[in-house]
Amino acid sequence: MTETRRLPGTVTEQWDWQLRAACRDYDDNLFFHPEHERGQARERRAQEAKEICARCPVQRNCLLHALNVDEPYGVWGGYTPHERRQLQGAVDEFAAL
Numbered sequence: 001m002t003e004t005r006r007l008p009g010t011v012t013e014q015w016d017w018q019l020r021a022a023c024r025d026y027d028d029n030l031f032f033h034p035e036h037e038r039g040q041a042r043e044r045r046a047q048e049a050k051e052i053c054a055r056c057p058v059q060r061n062c063l064l065h066a067l068n069v070d071e072p073y074g075v076w077g078g079y080t081p082h083e084r085r086q087l088q089g090a091v092d093e094f095a096a097l
């Protein structure tokens with residue numbers, strides 16, 4: 001009999017969490033900054049996105065995905081790209097101990 005436990009799960013299993021994402025009901029532009037957006041406008045938009053992430057039931061899945069694929073754009077899991085780079089750096093440092 002074939003051992004199937006080590007095989008990768010179905011694509012549906014890997015992405016189903018997105019169906020429960022709180023951001024599904026919001027404009028993508030809230031999570032991805034428009035070209036040339038800077039300063040307070042950018043911070044305000046990102047903060048609004050983070051508030052949605054804070055009450056999202058799949059925040060952990062979302063953040064882990066963004067870290068795994070090194071997602072360079074947008075607010076994912078409540079973290080901006082800059083914050084994710086800092087988080088990944090701290091994780092890498094910890095792993096190197």
Ligand code: SF4
Pocket residue numbers: 021022023024031052053054056057058059060062063075076077078
């Ligand atoms: S954590 Fe934020 S970006 Fe990720 S799925 Fe939830 S609402 Fe969307």
